[in-house]
Amino acid sequence: NNRGSAYYSLGDKRQAISDYSKAISLNPAYGEAYYYRGNTYDDLGERKRAIADFSKTIEIIKTN
Numbered sequence: 001n002n003r004g005s006a007y008y009s010l011g012d013k014r015q016a017i018s019d020y021s022k023a024i025s026l027n028p029a030y031g032e033a034y035y036y037r038g039n040t041y042d043d044l045g046e047r048k049r050a051i052a053d054f055s056k057t058i059e060i061i062k063t064n
Helices: 002-009 013-026 031-043 047-063
Strands: none
Touching: 002 013, 002 031, 013 031, 031 047
């Protein structure tokens, strides 16, 4: 997640998404990674993917 945030800050949003996705694959219950990936998708205009990630974030929060 931290490396994804670094790539995001550098403007490399596709690499940030890749890193957030890797964090999710390692820990599917890691809500922050879904949240940050959703924000990145939103920045890229990929609204459906952003909404899916935000929905997953909410689902994780509700179960914790």
